[in-house]
Amino acid sequence: MNWISIAWPMVAAACLTLGFINLAIGLATPPRAARLLFFVSAVSAALFCGAELALMRADSVADTWRLLHWANVAVALLVVSLTAFIWVFFGTGNRWLALSVPVLFAAALVMDFVPGPSVIYREIIELRTVQTFGGATFQVIDGVPNPWNALAYVGVLLFIVFVLDASVRLWRRGARRRAAIVGGSVTFFLLVGGVHTGLMETGVLRTPYLISWSYLAILLAMAYELTRDVFAAAKLSERLEEGQRRMDLASAAAGLGMWTWDAHRDQIWATGRARSLLGVPDADPLNLARFMSALHPADRDAVRRSIDGAPDTNRDYEGELRVPLPEGQTRWIAARGQIDRDPLGKPLLVRGVMLDISARRHSELELQRLRAQIAHTGRVSMMGQLASALAHELNQPLGAILRNAEAAELFLQHESPDLDELRAILADVRKDDQRASAVIERLRMLLKRRSIEVRALAVGEVLGDVAALMRADAAARRVRLEIEAVPALPNVLGDRVHLGQVLLNLVLNAMDAVEDAPVGQRRVVVGAMRDGGGTVEMAVSDSGHGIAPERLAFLFEPFFTTKPNGLGLGLSISRTIIEAHGGRIWAENNPQAGATIRFTLPVAVDASSP
Numbered sequence: 001m002n003w004i005s006i007a008w009p010m011v012a013a014a015c016l017t018l019g020f021i022n023l024a025i026g027l028a029t030p031p032r033a034a035r036l037l038f039f040v041s042a043v044s045a046a047l048f049c050g051a052e053l054a055l056m057r058a059d060s061v062a063d064t065w066r067l068l069h070w071a072n073v074a075v076a077l078l079v080v081s082l083t084a085f086i087w088v089f090f091g092t093g094n095r096w097l098a099l100s101v102p103v104l105f106a107a108a109l110v111m112d113f114v115p116g117p118s119v120i121y122r123e124i125i126e127l128r129t130v131q132t133f134g135g136a137t138f139q140v141i142d143g144v145p146n147p148w149n150a151l152a153y154v155g156v157l158l159f160i161v162f163v164l165d166a167s168v169r170l171w172r173r174g175a176r177r178r179a180a181i182v183g184g185s186v187t188f189f190l191l192v193g194g195v196h197t198g199l200m201e202t203g204v205l206r207t208p209y210l211i212s213w214s215y216l217a218i219l220l221a222m223a224y225e226l227t228r229d230v231f232a233a234a235k236l237s238e239r240l241e242e243g244q245r246r247m248d249l250a251s252a253a254a255g256l257g258m259w260t261w262d263a264h265r266d267q268i269w270a271t272g273r274a275r276s277l278l279g280v281p282d283a284d285p286l287n288l289a290r291f292m293s294a295l296h297p298a299d300r301d302a303v304r305r306s307i308d309g310a311p312d313t314n315r316d317y318e319g320e321l322r323v324p325l326p327e328g329q330t331r332w333i334a335a336r337g338q339i340d341r342d343p344l345g346k347p348l349l350v351r352g353v354m355l356d357i358s359a360r361r362h363s364e365l366e367l368q369r370l371r372a373q374i375a376h377t378g379r380v381s382m383m384g385q386l387a388s389a390l391a392h393e394l395n396q397p398l399g400a401i402l403r404n405a406e407a408a409e410l411f412l413q414h415e416s417p418d419l420d421e422l423r424a425i426l427a428d429v430r431k432d433d434q435r436a437s438a439v440i441e442r443l444r445m446l447l448k449r450r451s452i453e454v455r456a457l458a459v460g461e462v463l464g465d466v467a468a469l470m471r472a473d474a475a476a477r478r479v480r481l482e483i484e485a486v487p488a489l490p491n492v493l494g495d496r497v498h499l500g501q502v503l504l505n506l507v508l509n510a511m512d513a514v515e516d517a518p519v520g521q522r523r524v525v526v527g528a529m530r531d532g533g534g535t536v537e538m539a540v541s542d543s544g545h546g547i548a549p550e551r552l553a554f555l556f557e558p559f560f561t562t563k564p565n566g567l568g569l570g571l572s573i574s575r576t577i578i579e580a581h582g583g584r585i586w587a588e589n590n591p592q593a594g595a596t597i598r599f600t601l602p603v604a605v606d607a608s609s610p
Contacts, residue, residue, distance in 0.1 A: 084098075111151075125142045186218050320332060455493070455494075498581075511524055511542075
C-alpha cells in the first residue's frame, strides 16, 4: 500500500461524511434544498474520486474507456448539482447562465455515450506507468484529444461566470462573507482544477486527475457556511426560547394570552395563559377545530367570517368572545390581532392576544340592572307628584259619568222616556269612560318597567301626552304651562313612555323652580323645533331664578341636586334615556330669567310631517 491508495479513499470518505451529515440535517430541519443539493454534489465528488483512483490502477485501454465514460457522468452530475446549490443557497444569479451549464454537459455526455471515441480522447495510444515519490506508481493516458471536449470546458467556464455574477449580486445585498467564502472558493478551485485537467489531457502534465481534491476544498467552504447557519439557527432558537419565556412571564403578569395559527399546517401555538382562558390543557394539541370548539356556539360564525374574509378586508380584527365553563358560567374574552392573507384572500397566519374581561362584563351587566332599577324607582317616586293630576283628570270624567247616570235614571222614571236623550246620555258616558281609561293607561305605561322600544313618533303627540298629564298639577300650582312647537315637524325615533318620563321630569323641575315666583310670573314653556344636524330639539324653559353657573357642569351627575329634599336622580336618569336614544341633553340659563334644559332626538329615516 502506498500513499495514493490512502489519500484518494480519504478524500472520498471526507466527501461522503460531509454529504451525509448535511443530508441528516437537511431531512430534520428546513430549509432542506441547499443541504440536499450539497449531498448530491458530495456523493458525485466521492464517485469521481473513486474513478480517479481506478484510472490510476487501470490495466487495459478498454477499462480506461469505460472508466472515462463514468467519470464524465460524475463530473457532469457534480457541476450541475453545484450550479443548483449556488442558485438556491445564494438566492441570486443569472437564470440563463445557470441553465446553459447543464445543457452543455448534457450534450457532452450524449456524445460520450454514442458509439465511437470518448468526448475526451479520439484515440488512446497507450497507458504509461509513472513513478512518483515514495515509490508509488500510477497510470497516465497517452492519447489524441477530442476537439468536442471543448464543450465541457465551455460549460465549466460558463459555470465560473455564473458563480462570479451570483457572488457579486450577493455581495451587493450585504452577504459579503458568504459571497467571498463560497463564491471565491468555487471560482478559485474550479479554475485550478480545470487548468490542471486541461494540461493533463493535452499531455503537458503527467499527473493523475485532481478534480476530487479541488472539489474537497470547495465542499469544505460550503460546509463551513452551512455549519454557520446551523449554529446561527441554534443560537436563534435559544434566543427565541428565552424570548418566549419572557413573553409568557410578561403576558401572564398582564393577564394576556397570546396565540398564533399557522393556516398551512393548521397548528396553533398558544401561551399557557391563552390555553387557560380557552380551557385547553397544555398537553393537548391545538388546531383551529379545537379552538372553535372551546368558544360559545353563537360566537363561532363571527370568528369564521373574520378568518374567511376577502383579500381587501382589514387585516386587524377585534371583538369579544365567550367560553362556556364546566360549572355553567361563561368567561368573556376580549380578542384582538392580525390576519395575514395571500393574494387570493386565504389566511396564511393569524396572530392574536386575548384578555379575560369577565369581571368587567359582569360589572357592566350589574350596572345596567341597577340603572334600570334606579330608573324604575325614579318613575315610581313621581307617583306622589302625579297623584293630584291623576285625581283631577279622573274626577272630571267620573263626575260627568255620575251626573249622566243620575239624569238617565230620572228620564227612566217617566212613563214615556225620551229615547233620543237617553242615547245621547249613554254616548256621553262612553266618551267619559274612554277618557278615564286613557288617563289610567298613560299612567300605567309610565310606571311600567320595560326596556326601550324605539319607533317613529310624532312630536305633537309626545307633547300632547305631557300637557294632558300636567295640566291639572299646573293649575293647582297656578303655573301657566305652554306648549310651543314649530309646525310640520318630522317624526323622531324614540320610546313614547321613556320620552314622556323625561319631559314630565323636566316640567316638574321647571314648576318647582318657579314656585317662589309671583303668581303672574310663573311660566313654563315646552317647545320643539327642527335642528340643522338631522335632529329635533326639545326644550323646557322656566321663568325661575336660574341655575348657578358653577353647578351647570354637574347638573346631570348622579345624586347631584339643587333641591333641599331632592334625590339627584331625575336629571341623571333623563340623560341616560336621551343618550340611549342617540341624542344629547344640556342646560343653560336664559338671558332674562330662569333656565332652559334642551335635548335632541334623531329624525326617523322615513320621517314625515305629523
